[in-house]
Amino acid sequence: MTPGEVVVSGVGHTRFGRLDGEGLESLVVEAVRAALADAAVPGGAVDAVFFGNFNAGMQPMAFGSSLALQADEGLLGVAATRVENACASGSAAVHQGIQAILAGAADTVLVVGAEKMTDSSPETVGRALLGADYDAAGTASRHGFAGLFAAVALEYQRRYGAIGDEMAWIAAKNHGNGLANPYAHLRRDLGFEFCRDVSDANPMVADPLRRTDCSPVSDGAAALVLQRGDLAARSLARIAGYSQSSDYLPAARRDPLAFEGTKAAVAQAFKMADRTLSDLAFAEVHDCFTIAELLVYEAIGLAGPGRAKDVVDAGITHKDGKLPVNPSGGLKSKGHPVGATGVSQHVLAALQLSGRAGDMQVPHAGVGLVHNMGGLAVANYATIMESV
């Protein structure tokens, strides 16, 4: 059996945002029920559940694999596993789901990713997120993860020159795209000038990252049903290629601008799918900070080292460009409920590839890339999905 015989047969997605009154369980239940209904798959047909969740102290319940069973009586007895790879926990769940089917261990897999963040104080969230950094874990940091990516942006500027405008362009693009996304946390078309200029409404968070360069702290969940294509009642998209590559944890062992693990994962996924960059109709990539999306342009081969600004200047990744990147609005606009993010990216790709993306729809959506990473390109995932 090949990855291409694994299909997405249904998707579910809660709103992302500050969702008062919702908890981790209610978010999981909502997304799971939506995905099962969308796939027209009864809970009893599910063989395995993979749950993407970071947590790291944001919720006292630290054993969430069986939360999905609260959604449907038919799920009792399923093989349910939580997987964690920091901000790529959602894609970890998707990829383990694919492997369970390829292994013959499951015909139907339910994948769900979720995070409930806004119950916690900013200090708790900051400490949890820094728990994904080898060097900063357990330390007090005024800027949290933004500080780490700010250092990357500074290093980029040191080597290659100013990128304040380019980062602002990415922010404005993704905010504009997010206006069309009914699930997005921030649905405001802020415009380039607002994103470029430091102001009371757009303060510097960690120089050179402005607030608009940072994805928000959000609650949310997303789910999808993976099935053997020959057993699925319908297919939204198929998995043409998937790959994962891990880099060293200590920052000193990585070139902060190279995103080597992302390069490797994307290259391997393309190879498995027998596709190249020019086949893509769109990409959903990991823009936790605008500098991350900029570096992904170079890592996936849209530009050489230090030349990401050429991509921006040519408008290639704009929704009307040659390769729309983050037509969903990305993490920047959607929000970044950590464990949900990777699943959400795959859900949105499936919607594009099945022509169900509504106002987000890109034309001729035949092949899409999902890229998701944990830490500073430590855990790297790439999936090539195709329409059926």
Next chain:
Amino acid sequence: MTPGEVVVSGVGHTRFGRLDGEGLESLVVEAVRAALADAAVPGGAVDAVFFGNFNAGMQPMAFGSSLALQADEGLLGVAATRVENACASGSAAVHQGIQAILAGAADTVLVVGAEKMTDSSPETVGRALLGADYDAAGTASRHGFAGLFAAVALEYQRRYGAIGDEMAWIAAKNHGNGLANPYAHLRRDLGFEFCRDVSDANPMVADPLRRTDCSPVSDGAAALVLQRGDLAARSLARIAGYSQSSDYLPAARRDPLAFEGTKAAVAQAFKMADRTLSDLAFAEVHDCFTIAELLVYEAIGLAGPGRAKDVVDAGITHKDGKLPVNPSGGLKSKGHPVGATGVSQHVLAALQLSGRAGDMQVPHAGVGLVHNMGGLAVANYATIMESV
């Protein structure tokens, strides 16, 4: 490809115990290097790493999948994933490793489980462990997880009569067995009377559980190399069957004495392996508390409901009995570094099946069962392993 074509080709195991001066990383590194050396597999041959780790606030670093890369330069670029299923996190890693090979995604998988617990205060450890309970997570509890299993023991006694002596017999058996285990945390043959009698040295922790009914808080790591049998230079054991079954999280939705998920997982693993209980030469089962081992006797079919005492009376599970259970000393004597436990169980089974178990060796070790669970029989794993 069938599970029986997946073999364990090398194992590594740190000492379990209060390991001052060791951290999560150094434990992982020690176990990984030992397993790779034992398998004679270079790091560069490893395709995937699965890391079993619970954490839940015991360590500030919450993103441990890539820690294994610190052990060997050849591991750079590997697909590394952390899996978590509370106290069954280690078996979750083993089972995902098996599936990665069956999926054709990996020929060689490195599985490592680890936990560093003794850095934390008893309050932090207690809160972390209660994070594995839906109902008690986030609450203050004087007895922690012992209180939950004490309630199970009380319910058993209410239905079926006193089991203080039977639990003490299990404790004494496992302490006696642990004397032969060079990795064990508690290597003391305490004897039945000591375990039975409440004393200053053996106080009641949560009635009716005495200290000797509880596994200790420990640091430690264990690792193993899984390979396609046709590619392995040598094989210690093969995976004949494996299964996982999840039950509801809220206690009110489970019969506390039935261990339904354990029953299902064990039955499915036997079926896959085409084996029955009578084929087993030994079993390593999840005795986080002696009441758990007692209930496992009934769940795997050694006795009917309420009749576990017959197993004890007949000495069936003694090292010299018909079916030695926990010849390693079990969690009771070895210690229970949460994420390491499941991997350790599989390592010890592989040592038995390859005749390398030293003073722990049981005779005619052709087929063994590993049973590991997270929460009160919420996440349940069973593996049938065979000699080659």
